[in-house]
Amino acid sequence: MAGLGSSPTNSSQFEAENAPDWLNATSGEEPAFDLASLAEAKVESQPEHFEPELELSPATEASRQESSPIASQTGNDDSILSMDMPDWLAGFTSNDLAPAKNQTGSVGDNPDDIAPASLPSWVQAMRPVEAVVSGVGLGDDEQFVEKEGPLAGFRAVIPALDGGATTHKSKIYPIKLISDDIQQSQAALLDALLKSEGVAKKISSKSKPAANRISRWVVAAVLFLAVFIPSLLGTQQLAIPNESTSDLRDFRQTIFELNADAPVLLVIDYQPALAGEMEAALSPVLDDLMLKGARLTFISTSPTGSLMIARMMEWMLPIHSYQQGEQYIDLGYLPGDAAGIQVFANNPEQTKRHDGMDGYFWNSPPLAQIQQLSDFAALVIVTDNPDVGRIWIEQASPRLAGKPILAVISAQAEPMLRPYYDSGQITGIVTGLSGGAIYEQNQTEQSQNRLKLARTYWDTYGLSLVAIELLIIGGSSWSLVKGIIARRKEKKVEEA
Secondary structure, X not given: OHHHHOOXXXXXXXXXXXXXXXXXOOOOOOOOOOHHHHHHHHHHHOOOOOOOOOOOOHHHHHHHXXXXXXXXXXXXXXXXXXXXXXXXXXXXXXXXXXXXXXXXXXOOOOOOOOOOOOOOHHHHOOOXXXXXXXXXXXXXXXXXXXXXXXXOOOEOXXXXXXXXXXXXXXXXXXXXXXXXXXXXXXXXXXXXXXXXXXXXXXXXXOOOOHHHHHHHHHHHHHHHHHHHHHHHHOOOOOOOOOOOOHHHHHXXXXXXXXXXXXXXXXXXXXXXXXXXXXXXXXXXXXXXXXXXXXXXXXXEOOOOHHHHHHHHHHHHOOXXXXXXXXXXXXXXXXXXXXXXXXXXXXXXXXXXXXXXXXXXXXXXXXXXXXXXXXXXXXXXXXXXXXXXHHHXXXXXXXXXXXXXXXXXXXXXXXXXXXXXXXXXXXXXXXXXXXXXXXXXXXXXXXXXXXXXXXXXXXXXXXXXXXXXXXXHHHHHHHHHHHHHHHHHHHHHHHHO
């Protein structure tokens, strides 16, 4: 290692052999251009404050010559500059790469005195305005530096507005309400009304005239006599009409056309308050069905429906030898309203399968060979509620496959359900006590031992209607007489 470092000749030869071709090719040729003239031109093109020439210290110059293999071979800088160099390196001399001296004569004595460099135009455009203006024309607000907050250390970040925000003293408004005489009078009237609301008024007790009390007792006595006397005496003096309407004739004709031992589904859905009217209309229908030996199946969408069925069958069983579970069966309560009716119409066996006491329904004789709703010979809807009747008609009609639908309804439900008869969705209708009485009147001679509830109630029903009509006529006449008397008294007072 020491031998290699002590032989400069060998080192120069080794470097010359390993040098690039373009460097070896120019070792003995003259330079194609004058480097000295180019250096002078470059110096002249620099700004006035640029000092291209620096005197290097002897130690710096010696270290650079020792570190340059070319300098150790040639011995001076002229031999380096005489070589053919690339374009990017040909424009520089050794003086261009030397640091500039300051005015004191030494490099680095004053770090603030740095020679300005030649910057491209795009770099000069990025310089801040303060570097060009050098503080000229800046106001006191723009030179202010934030000392606290999120903008601490920044200067003139938020520009000041020209003129600034002007402040003025707020206007003083009076507390007293300014109003004219009309407004004052209206306010006083409102105050008087509010005060009068808190004062209790004395109610003068007016004695009822004796005539009013007498008239009320008369009305109550007439109604009681008309209702209870025919019921207690069991009179049958009032005649029942013999001519039946078309809906009642169609109902009876459908019952007569049923086969013996035909399965019939009866929907019992009425409230106990209307039991008298509904039982009088239903009893002749049950008489005809039991005389034909029909297998009856009862169901109800009302919680009290099972009680109404039991009450009705207690009256019918002494007349007809029917046994529960053999000739008739009660499926009980069907919950769910419209949804329950729809499910039962689609699959009755799966909807009502078991009874808590009698076990499986569909093994009993009344439901033999019944698997779907269309297996019943007819559907009889007994209800006082037009909505229940409408739901049963709309939900069961598509599943009956053309089987007849009959309706036993109250007088108040007739206006809502009669359109279904007019459209042909219902085959026949029995309406209230009058319909049941006419149905009983048109029964055959073999039915003399029937229940005939409608005939029992008919005199009470008829006499009550007569009493109500008389009370209306009497009350209207009394009001008319009182009005005439009052007007005559007023006329005498005016004449006096």
